[in-house]
Amino acid sequence: MDDDRVNRTVVLPLVVPPERVADLHATRRRVAYCQRRTSDVCWDDPNRPADVISTYRTAETALYHQLREETEGLHSNLVQKAMKDVTSNMGTAKSNWRAGDQVGQPTYPDSQDDGSYAITYDKRAATFHKYEVSLATVTGRVECRYVLPRDIQGTPYERYVLDSRWSFGTSKLVFDGERFWLHAVCTRPRPTQPVWATDAVDESSSDTQTRIRLLGVDCNVDGHSVVTSVAGFHGNADALNDRREQFERVRGGLQQTGTRSAHRTFYGMSGREWRFFDAYAHDCANGIVDDALGARCTHVVFEDLTRIRKRISNAPKFQQWLFKRIRTYTADKLELLGIKTATVNPRNTSKRCSHTDCESCTDANRSGSRFECVDCGLALHADYNAARNIALQWFAENAHEMKHGQSSQTCSAGRATSQLALKSGTLSPDGVFSPVDGLSTDKPTSSLVGR
Known part of the structure; x- marks a missing residue:
């Protein structure tokens, strides 16, 4: 995704003329042929990750003209998008x-x-309109009308497709085995x-300085699902685990029953379960967003949870999905507000003292939900x-x-002044509080969701 733009996907059912x-x-068959040929070239019996080709230009030089001849009638941009999809997947495989x-x-x-x-369609292989889309095929273009609800107020279609601030970008035509859908990507400047x-000049800033104010976010498998550095406690992970166990018990009973009615109930319950956990993730994300806005933050920082399965392998599997979903939803909400997200290595963050004049790091500092520094108290x-x-x-x-003013996280070319947003004020990396931070806080005000 272009770092200078915000993308949103709107799923629209399509009416395709039966004869087309x-x-x-x-x-699709010719696009898949391009993908298989590209995959064979990029994955030519590699012995190490470096042998895998993940650069589009390299694949294009080797294959593009051949594929154009071998897939006569296929739009040139569909050939290119097929190759780009493959090289992108090769990059993921290498990582x-x-x-x-x-x-x-x-x-x-x-x-x-x-x-x-x-099938991936860009704006040359497809022409996107507010009420229909024109798609390139091997036998010319086909016009497909969107199927819209009677009341579009408040729908993603109204918020993104009809809003003049958004425009169409590269999208996907999806066939689910029965009908066609357009996963339309709408984009606007970030x-x-x-x-x-505001336009008011902050007295602590200048033409060569940019203020960076961070909100730290800790995710947990018990207690509260999310805790922020302004003492926002969001989500009841213990209650969530209880709810998950209830779902599992009911599912087990339905599977043992084995009747057709139980089968239908089983799949219906799966949908309710997913909606419950999805709403929970949204609630946690909304709590983080509210904390970031309340503290006037420029960045929200999460733990890097890549490969979290190896670090919390004894935790319920769904928690891994939950953390990723909370972070994704938070990032989606924040980017429309002009607030950036970032990640850091979480090593020792749970046992290191956050007093900048101390930074003692030992297992003895923490006992359950209680942190008490053995050095500074x-x-x-x-x-x-x-x-x-x-x-x-x-x-x-x-x-x-x-x-040196070189961070991609800054908003200007000048030197950045940085602050950590806390419950009772801000903290700079060198330990300066403004105003005095409530260091004696044991368990700040809680905000529970999901009970």
């Missing part, structure tokens, strides 16, 4: 291989077992400053301390770039 359905299927995962050559069948498939910013809720450390870790990882 076969043309779209034929187009996973380097990380120690077992990976194999990506495969590209004409369709999945259920008959479904997807806000250049946070939504709370700082006493805090353990997750609140971790959230502070996550933001402080960002300062440490970006100190050189901020000092």
Whole structure:
């Protein structure tokens, strides 16, 4: 995704003329052929990750003209997008291989077992309108009308497709085995400053300085799902685990019953379960967004939860999905507000003292949800301390770039002034509080959702 733009996907059902359905299927078969040929070239019996080709230009030089001849009638941009999809997947495979995962050559069948498939369309292979889309096929273009609800007020269609601030970008035609859908990507310029910013000049800033104010976020498998550095406690992870166990018990009973009615109930309950956990993730994300806006933050910093499965393998599996979903939803909401998100290595953030004059790091500092530094005596809720450390870790990882005005996180070319947003004020990396931070806080005000 272009760093200067914000993208949103709107899923629109399509009406395809019955006599043109076969043309779209034929187009997919030729796109899949391009993908398989590209995959074979990029994955030419590699012995190490570096042998895998993940650069589009390299694949294009080797194959493009051949594929144009071998897929006569296929739009040139569909050939290019097919190749780009493959090289992107090859890049992911290389990263996973380097990380120690077992990976194999990506495969590209004409369709999945259920008959479904997807084709990537850019604005040259497709012409997007407010009420219909024109798609290139192997036998010319086909006009497909959107199926819209009677009341479009408040729908993604109204918010993005009909809003003149948004325009169409590269999208996907999806066939689910029964009907066609357009996963329309709408795009607009990314806000250049946070939504709370005004034209008033901050007395602490200058033409060569940019203020960076961070909100640290700690995610947990018990207690509260999310804790922020302004003492925002969001989500009741214990209640969530209880709810998950209830769902599992009911599912087990339905599976043992084995009747057709139980089968229907089982799948209906799965949908309710997913909606419950999805709403929970949205509630946690909204709590983080509210904290960021209330503290007038420019950045929200999460733990880097890549490969979290290896670090919390004894935790419920769904928590891994939950953390990723919370972070994704938070980032989606924040980017429209001009607030950036970042990640840091979470190493030792749960046991290191967040008092910048101390920074003692030992297992003895933490006992359950209680953090009390054995060196300086700082006493805090353990997750609140971790959230502070996550933001402080960002300062440490970006100190050189901020000092010399080179950080991609800054909003100007000048030197950045940095602050960590806390419950009762802000903290700079050198330990200066403004106003005095409530260091004696044990368990700040809680905000529970999901009970």
